[in-house]
Amino acid sequence: MTRGGSLPETSRYPPGDLAVWIFILAELAVFAIFFAAYAFTRMQHVALFDQYQATLDRNAALFNTLALVTASYFVVRAVTAIREGRTASARNRLWAAVGMGGLFLLVKGMEYAHHLGEGIRLSTNAFYMFYLSLTFFHFMHVILGILVLMVLAMRTAAGHYSAQSHTDIESGASYWHMVDLVWLILFPLVYVMH
Amino acid sequence: MQYQSQAVAKLYFTAAIGLFAGQILFGLILGLQYVVGDFLFPEIPFNVARMVHTNLLIVWILFGFMGAAYYLVPEEAERELHSPGLAVLMFWVFLVAGALTILGYLLVPYSGLAKMTGNDLLPTMGREFLEQPTITKIGIVIVALAFLYNIGMTILSGRKTVVNLVLLIGLAGLAVLFLFAFYNPDNLVEDKLYWWWVVHLWVEGVWELILGSILAFVLIKTTGVDREVIEKWLYVIIAMTLITGIIGTGHHYYWIGTPEYWQWWGSVFSALEPIPFFMMTVFAFNMVNRRRRNHLNKVAVLWALGTAVMAFLGAGVWGFLHTLSPVNYYTHGSQITAAHGHMAFYGAYAMIVLTIISYAMPMMRGRKAANSNRSQVLEMWSFWLMTVSMVFITLFLTGAGILQVYLQRYSDTPLPFMVVQEKIALFYWMREVAGVVFLAGLVLYIASFFVGSKDPEAAVEQAASPTA
Numbered sequence: 001m002t003r004g005g006s007l008p009e010t011s012r013y014p015p016g017d018l019a020v021w022i023f024i025l026a027e028l029a030v031f032a033i034f035f036a037a038y039a040f041t042r043m044q045h046v047a048l049f050d051q052y053q054a055t056l057d058r059n060a061a062l063f064n065t066l067a068l069v070t071a072s073y074f075v076v077r078a079v080t081a082i083r084e085g086r087t088a089s090a091r092n093r094l095w096a097a098v099g100m101g102g103l104f105l106l107v108k109g110m111e112y113a114h115h116l117g118e119g120i121r122l123s124t125n126a127f128y129m130f131y132l133s134l135t136f137f138h139f140m141h142v143i144l145g146i147l148v149l150m151v152l153a154m155r156t157a158a159g160h161y162s163a164q165s166h167t168d169i170e171s172g173a174s175y176w177h178m179v180d181l182v183w184l185i186l187f188p189l190v191y192v193m194h
Numbered sequence: 195m196q197y198q199s200q201a202v203a204k205l206y207f208t209a210a211i212g213l214f215a216g217q218i219l220f221g222l223i224l225g226l227q228y229v230v231g232d233f234l235f236p237e238i239p240f241n242v243a244r245m246v247h248t249n250l251l252i253v254w255i256l257f258g259f260m261g262a263a264y265y266l267v268p269e270e271a272e273r274e275l276h277s278p279g280l281a282v283l284m285f286w287v288f289l290v291a292g293a294l295t296i297l298g299y300l301l302v303p304y305s306g307l308a309k310m311t312g313n314d315l316l317p318t319m320g321r322e323f324l325e326q327p328t329i330t331k332i333g334i335v336i337v338a339l340a341f342l343y344n345i346g347m348t349i350l351s352g353r354k355t356v357v358n359l360v361l362l363i364g365l366a367g368l369a370v371l372f373l374f375a376f377y378n379p380d381n382l383v384e385d386k387l388y389w390w391w392v393v394h395l396w397v398e399g400v401w402e403l404i405l406g407s408i409l410a411f412v413l414i415k416t417t418g419v420d421r422e423v424i425e426k427w428l429y430v431i432i433a434m435t436l437i438t439g440i441i442g443t444g445h446h447y448y449w450i451g452t453p454e455y456w457q458w459w460g461s462v463f464s465a466l467e468p469i470p471f472f473m474m475t476v477f478a479f480n481m482v483n484r485r486r487r488n489h490l491n492k493v494a495v496l497w498a499l500g501t502a503v504m505a506f507l508g509a510g511v512w513g514f515l516h517t518l519s520p521v522n523y524y525t526h527g528s529q530i531t532a533a534h535g536h537m538a539f540y541g542a543y544a545m546i547v548l549t550i551i552s553y554a555m556p557m558m559r560g561r562k563a564a565n566s567n568r569s570q571v572l573e574m575w576s577f578w579l580m581t582v583s584m585v586f587i588t589l590f591l592t593g594a595g596i597l598q599v600y601l602q603r604y605s606d607t608p609l610p611f612m613v614v615q616e617k618i619a620l621f622y623w624m625r626e627v628a629g630v631v632f633l634a635g636l637v638l639y640i641a642s643f644f645v646g647s648k649d650p651e652a653a654v655e656q657a658a659s660p661t662a
Contacts (some may be wrong), residue, residue, distance in 0.1 A: 019426045026434050026469050033462050124453045129455045 015172030024178045027141070031182050034137070035189060038130045045126055049165075050128040050194045054102055059151045060111055061191045064104050065183065068142075071100035072180045075149070076174045085163035087156055094153035094169075097176070101146040131190055138182055145179040195557045199275035204558045205285045206261030207551045211640065213254035214246055214544070215470050218315055218629075218636055220247040223276030225626040229619050238300065239371040245325050251539060252323065259368075259404055260288075263345050263361060265554045266411045276344050284340045288398060291333040297327055317378055321389055324375045331375055338369040355423035356415070357407045360432055371395050371522030374380075383451035397543070398439040405505070405546045406431050406474065408624045412498050412553050413478065418486035427477045434470040434537045442467050445517045449526060456517040464517045471542075478502035491556060491564035493573045497549035500581055504541025512537050512588065515610025524603050529595035529618070537588040539567030540580075548639075555643070561651055563574070568646030579635030586628040594621035 014021050042049045078093035115128075122129050152172045155161065161169055195201065209646065224243045226233050234243075268275050275281060298307045304325070311327035313319045318328045326334070342365060349358045374391040410428045414421055444460025478499055489495060512534040516525040525531070552573065556565045602614040609617075 017426065019430045022473070023430050023433060026466070026473075027437075029469070030437070030462070030466055033465065037458060094562060123453045129458065133459065135454065 367400030508537030567650030
């Protein structure tokens with residue numbers, strides 16, 4: 001949790017606060033169990049899963065993948081900027097990441113509206129149960145990630161961070177990358193693989 | 195004690211210990227009734243003894259939480275309590291209402307109690323753990339509101355610390371979720387569904403926040419580790435608690451008529467509920483190992499570490515044992531549940547209350563930091579007697595549960611319930627013996643408040659020892 005305060009932040013490993021990494025580990029465990037449960041259930045209902053997987057909008061999901069990866073790109077650039085002490089640039093890039101995250105929520109929200117409009121619910125069948133549960137649980141994480149990035153952007157603008165002191169940004173960035181990483185597994189698993 | 199008004203906690207702690215003793219006595223009666231079915235019948239039937247045993251548990255822990263809040267909130271907020279008078283008044287209201295309710299259980303047949311207290315005007319009675327007459331429930335809400343007002347005003351106008359805020363969120367959640375005790379739909383599925391919003395979301399949700407903040411407070415005080423470090427852990431622990439615990443409610447929804455997806459949601463999320471408890475254990479030992487001083491109140495540190503370990507075992511491990519839906523299909527409502535219930539309640543909530551009492555009581559009784567050596571040694575004996583006997587109670591009930599599940603539900607020729615109960619009677623006898631040892635531990639615990647109280651306070655140690 002605490003470590004040698006004299007160590008420059010850029011050379012710390014892992015970056016950010018150790019507590020965030022413990023949190024990330026626990027979060028990944030939750031998703032891992034969900035992914036395993038998905039794979040296990042799919043083995044028993046391959047035909048059903050393939051049939052209903054075809055009803056998902058893969059283009060929307062691909063667009064969303066690009067949105068999240070782009071958001072991660074901006075987050076990386078924000079970290080680089082604050083490490084060099086360029087506060088305004090870090091702030092702008094954080095807001096850009098928030099924007100890309102918002103785009104993800106919008107597209108995903110439209111997908112949900114479409115499915116719910118067709119009367120699809122958690123109880124419809126095993127595939128939709130997993131599709132809705134997994135993606136919605138991830139959706140909530142995107143919301144949390146966006147909130148974190150927004151707070152960071154505002155605090156950056158208020159001058160809370162500098163090249164020497166920006167652990168919060170490194171921590172928030174690590175969390176955001178986790179959210180992105182989970183989607184990079186979720187997208188092929190639920191939308192593509194059959 | 196830094197603030198005069200912290201002293202109101204003493205009343206609450208004293209009542210908590212008294213009710214704790216009552217709970218254990220009824221536990222012993224109840225344990226004996228498992229094997230001697232007509233023991234004390236018809237004066238105290240099994241269902242009444244069970245109701246008193248569980249209700250006293252909840253009430254004494256609530257007294258303990260309130261006492262803990264009245265003690266630690268002023269110290270954290272760095273100001274006197276908003277209204278010590280209100281705290282004292284509410285203490286008496288709560289104690290009298292609690293005592294009348296218990297007397298009602300013991301003296302009047304339950305249906306008569308329901309009639310006497312006008313249950314048909316707003317029916318809320320008759321559900322496990324929420325058996326209290328509606329007027330008692332209303333009383334609880336009034337006490338809780340006054341308590342939250344008092345604590346909230348103190349926190350809002352004082353120094354804001356993470357410990358205080360987490361505690362406040364936990365206590366507010368406790369009060370809000372209790373309101374579901376008044377919601378009593380006719381549909382049995384809905385009834386059960388919301389009933390768990392009180393029961394589960396208390397013990398596997400907001401109570402964990404209260405536990406975490408009390409533990410953090412005691413660790414800050416006894417180890418001298420930076421508040422910043424401890425607060426960071428507290429954040430991570432409560433985040434994990436809420437992520438796993440809220441949807442983890444689903445592990446109660448397997449067989450009550452809810453949709454199938456709860457099988458997955460309940461299994462996945464509740465399987466991860468041990469994580470925050472494990473973090474708590476790592477956290478507590480880490481902080482004690484990195485302590486900057488050896489606090490004179492060693493027994494309080496022992497209780498704190500004991501809480502972390504026993505909460506993980508009782509709530510975490512014993513909960514996980516039967517939380518997955520395919521397992522729970524067989525174990526539901528068996529003695530496995532009883533085993534889990536005993537160790538989890540003792541390990542998490544009884545022990546955290548005993549931790550804060552152990553830390554705070556010496557100062558409220560005029561000591562500078564800690565009791566005399568003699569008194570602390572006696573309290574340590576009581577710690578080990580109660581904790582080890584609780585481990586045995588849990589193991590015997592687990593043995594009974596495994597056998598019960600096998601004979602009654604799993605074998606090729608399942609036996610009827612009562613036939614199985616007779617076959618597992620040996621385990622019940624052993625549990626009762628362990629219960630008597632627990633009582634002995636409790637007697638020593640109470641004695642530790644009197645023995646050595648005239649001796650000088652425990653002195654500074656010469657060299658730092660590796661264990662607390």
